[in-house]
Amino acid sequence: MASGQLYRRTEAGKAAWQRQDALVPVEYRRVLGMVESDTHPDSLRARLARYSDAEILHLLDELVEQRLLEAVEAKEQHDLDFTSTLNLADLRKAAA
Numbered sequence: 001m002a003s004g005q006l007y008r009r010t011e012a013g014k015a016a017w018q019r020q021d022a023l024v025p026v027e028y029r030r031v032l033g034m035v036e037s038d039t040h041p042d043s044l045r046a047r048l049a050r051y052s053d054a055e056i057l058h059l060l061d062e063l064v065e066q067r068l069l070e071a072v073e074a075k076e077q078h079d080l081d082f083t084s085t086l087n088l089a090d091l092r093k094a095a096a
Contacts, residue, residue, distance in 0.1 A: 005071045006038045007060055013068035028063060035069060 007068060009017065016024045017032040024032075034044055041056055046058055063069040 004074050006040055006074050007035050007064070007069045007071055008037045008039065010037055010067055010070050013063070016064065016068055024068070028066070031059060031063060032068060038072070040074070042053065 013032050013035075015021070017029060022028060025064065031044070031048070034047055041053075041060060044060075045053070046096065048059075060071070064071050085094055
């Protein structure tokens with residue numbers, strides 16, 4: 001799932017999750033429980049296996065629209081697969 005955004009709970013999202021607010025649909029609360037800080041949609045995929053990638057992104061967008069989540073642009077410091085810091089020469093030195 002390609003997304004350059006990360007998601008985190010807002011104060012309203014934290015409150016809805018902690019209170020298990022009945023005014024917030026169960027599927028929203030389920031996602032709120034999975035998202036804490038700087039969560040990439042890919043990390044939700046396994047836990048939301050019954051949803052397609054498009055459905056997960058739509059659900060996240062709905063939560064942002066409801067101001068229960070906020071979307072932030074993924075930056076270099078959010079290098080989720082650590083490839084920006086991977087250096088083959090350093091690995092060879094460490095292995096020697």
